[in-house]
Amino acid sequence: MLAYRHLFHAGNFADVFKHTIVVQLAALIGRKDKPFVYLDTHAGLGRYDLAHAWAQKNSEFENGIARIYDRDDCPASVRPYLDAVRQYNPDEELRYYPGSPCLVYRLLRANDRMVLTELNRDDFAQLQNQFRAQRRVQVRNMDGYQALKAFLPPRERRGLILIDSSFDRANEFRRLAEAVVFAYKRFATGVYAVWYPLAEQPAVHGFEQIIVESGLRKVLKLELSIRPGDWQQSLRGSAMLVINPPFGLESTAAPLLHWLWKTLSVDAAGRYRIQWLVGE
Numbered sequence: 001m002l003a004y005r006h007l008f009h010a011g012n013f014a015d016v017f018k019h020t021i022v023v024q025l026a027a028l029i030g031r032k033d034k035p036f037v038y039l040d041t042h043a044g045l046g047r048y049d050l051a052h053a054w055a056q057k058n059s060e061f062e063n064g065i066a067r068i069y070d071r072d073d074c075p076a077s078v079r080p081y082l083d084a085v086r087q088y089n090p091d092e093e094l095r096y097y098p099g100s101p102c103l104v105y106r107l108l109r110a111n112d113r114m115v116l117t118e119l120n121r122d123d124f125a126q127l128q129n130q131f132r133a134q135r136r137v138q139v140r141n142m143d144g145y146q147a148l149k150a151f152l153p154p155r156e157r158r159g160l161i162l163i164d165s166s167f168d169r170a171n172e173f174r175r176l177a178e179a180v181v182f183a184y185k186r187f188a189t190g191v192y193a194v195w196y197p198l199a200e201q202p203a204v205h206g207f208e209q210i211i212v213e214s215g216l217r218k219v220l221k222l223e224l225s226i227r228p229g230d231w232q233q234s235l236r237g238s239a240m241l242v243i244n245p246p247f248g249l250e251s252t253a254a255p256l257l258h259w260l261w262k263t264l265s266v267d268a269a270g271r272y273r274i275q276w277l278v279g280e
């Protein structure tokens with residue numbers, strides 16, 4: 001049994017950061033007619049009840065989605081994400097938080113499909129239940145890194161791959177780096193979104209260094225932190241590597257991250273940043 005349960009963290013500022021970008025990516029990829037596959041290697045529950053005792057324990061969503069749920073002054077690139085969260089709350093009041101599978105599912109077109117893998121049996125069961133009736137969605141109880149071997153390259157030759165590890169094992173940064181390099185070798189034209197926490201500076205640096213030295217091209221790093229750099233009491237920020245970002249991401253990400261930082265940062269601490277880790 002895995003110790004990590006995302007319900008404790010659902011809708012926190014790192015989820016808001018990750019999900020606004022993933023929704024933006026799916027929307028940009030969907031601008032081209034050709035079908036694509038969405039592979040979510042660490043898919044979670046699919047939908048989270050914020051009234052559940054686990055979500056209420058630290059109420060992390062209060063510093064995340066709850067801060068922006070009612071806002072109407074967001075940039076256009078945040079709106080599809082907020083619309084999706086609101087759609088999961090038909091009574092208008094914030095109660096349910098859609099995870100990455102539910103958010104992307106809304107954007108699938110008739111010929112697109114999704115593959116979701118989740119290792120925790122209980123989370124898998126709930127996820128499977130969410131998508132039981134959906135023909136275009138395949139849900140598997142398996143290791144997300146094995147999923148990269150099993151499902152790449154996709155038959156569509158177009159894909160968005162979210163790798164969103166829970167970082168609850170030792171050496172996860174190394175495992176993640178190896179998985180990304182492996183996946184890229186299999187499917188170099190895929191769009192990859194790779195989330196990681198801004199913790200343990202040497203581990204973060206080591207991870208990015210492996211990516212830079214591995215021969216991958218077009219790696220855009222997006223980051224959002226809401227606490228100062230030396231903050232140790234909780235997660236201060238997180239980052240996402242976007243490999244092969246679709247045209248339009250770089251320009252929409254700037255106002256998106258600026259607004260998120262302005263709205264979510266605590267006492268104007270932290271920062272947002274967009275940086276090419278590796279160019280063309």
Ligand SMILES: C[S@@+](CC[C@H](N)C(=O)[O-])C[C@H]1O[C@@H](n2cnc3c(N)ncnc32)[C@H](O)[C@@H]1O
Binds near residue numbers: 005006040045
């Ligand atoms: C951060 S949560 C995922 C959240 C989800 N992607 C979202 O954005 O809504 C990470 C999930 O990965 C699962 N997990 C942990 N190790 C895994 C592995 N090796 N393969 C697949 N899933 C794993 C955990 O049980 C947890 O549900």
